Amino acid sequence: MAIILGIESSCDDTSASICVDGKIRSNIIASQVVHQNYGGVIPELASRVHQQNIIPAVHQAISNAKIHKNEIDAVAFTRGPGLLGSLLVGTSFAKAFALANRLPLIEVNHMQAHILAHFIADDKPSFPFLCLTVSGGHTQIVLVRDHFDMEIVGQTTDDAAGEAFDKTAKLLGLPYPGGPLIDKYAQQGNKFAFKFPEPQIQGLDFSFSGLKTSIMYFVRDRVKEDQDFLKNNLSDICASVQERIISILLNKLKKASNQYNIQCIAIAGGVSANSGLRAALNDSAPGLNWKVYIPKFEYCTDNAAMIAIAGHYKFLKQDFVGQDIAPMARMQF
Ligand code: KG4
Ligand code: ZN
Numbered sequence: 001m002a003i004i005l006g007i008e009s010s011c012d013d014t015s016a017s018i019c020v021d022g023k024i025r026s027n028i029i030a031s032q033v034v035h036q037n038y039g040g041v042i043p044e045l046a047s048r049v050h051q052q053n054i055i056p057a058v059h060q061a062i063s064n065a066k067i068h069k070n071e072i073d074a075v076a077f078t079r080g081p082g083l084l085g086s087l088l089v090g091t092s093f094a095k096a097f098a099l100a101n102r103l104p105l106i107e108v109n110h111m112q113a114h115i116l117a118h119f120i121a122d123d124k125p126s127f128p129f130l131c132l133t134v135s136g137g138h139t140q141i142v143l144v145r146d147h148f149d150m151e152i153v154g155q156t157t158d159d160a161a162g163e164a165f166d167k168t169a170k171l172l173g174l175p176y177p178g179g180p181l182i183d184k185y186a187q188q189g190n191k192f193a194f195k196f197p198e199p200q201i202q203g204l205d206f207s208f209s210g211l212k213t214s215i216m217y218f219v220r221d222r223v224k225e226d227q228d229f230l231k232n233n234l235s236d237i238c239a240s241v242q243e244r245i246i247s248i249l250l251n252k253l254k255k256a257s258n259q260y261n262i263q264c265i266a267i268a269g270g271v272s273a274n275s276g277l278r279a280a281l282n283d284s285a286p287g288l289n290w291k292v293y294i295p296k297f298e299y300c301t302d303n304a305a306m307i308a309i310a311g312h313y314k315f316l317k318q319d320f321v322g323q324d325i326a327p328m329a330r331m332q333f
Helices: 033-038 043-064 084-100 110-119 161-171 179-186 209-225 229-260 275-288 305-316
Strands: 003-008 013-020 023-031 074-080 105-109 129-134 139-146 149-155 264-268 291-293
Touching (some): 003 043, 003 084, 003 305, 023 043, 023 305, 074 084, 074 305, 084 105, 105 110, 110 129, 110 264, 110 305, 139 229, 161 209, 179 229, 209 229, 229 275, 264 275, 275 291
Parallel strands (some): 003 074, 074 105, 129 264
Antiparallel strands (some): 003 013, 013 023, 129 139, 139 149
């Protein structure tokens, strides 16, 4: 039986989790509200708040898991990708904790961990499967052959899907992070009210910057004609933008499924919390003969449970790193 402490600090959530023999016992997430005042994550502030939050988060995770600190067998931490100052806090804490308690250290790639969050549930996807990983910084279609044998077969050439949500929200005057708010308003809106263009990009890659520009001109022109346009049409705009983002994502996923002849399909990352995307995937599944895997809400956005479960699988392989390990803002699989 292995007990893993997982630490996540790549962006603006400080999180700690305990995984006991592949089962998540606790998952503490301290989100940082300070960034709302600025309309986006301020890296310097994020690392300062991580420093305040990390020790209480780890204490709480250990206490909620009803284990003793001395029972922990290894410390897994997010090495990257992410904000360097934020990653440094988690990495330094993990190294110090491992050194003080004579424990092995496990480095985890944040994007792989989003995918491995699917192995927290009892109903796990079987290999090979395709995972659409959609977050604030990434949009990828990943061919997953094994826990750590993953290949990116499609990715965004500009903005990420989460960025498309957040930047649209900003244009509509909504606070950061706008993704969950667009989702909320979209639920009351008509998704066919306005039509936004689908980017013409070949293969399995994505592009969202054209959509952002078209929304910007749409808002500018409509507000010129009617000052109250945004106020009176907010739900319909949110529903229409969300519909376009979802159709872009699903069309590429269908293309990937055909190309690789894989019908086991998963979604991961913050945008996989979107209710429209979740519903669209569930609705399309029977017609496409897909078996779909959608994570529980708490494992969609950044969390340490996904780091702890990734740590569990690396622990089984005894895949450890030394104290000379450093965080990486950009990190490939
Ligand atoms: O995975 P994540 O928590 O952090 C990164 O690694 O980036 O993803 C955050 C992104 C943000 O862009 C946020 O707006 C988006 O996920 N997001 C959503 C929803 N919940 C979070 N986007 C659309 N609908 C949601 N319900
Ligand atoms: Zn993430």
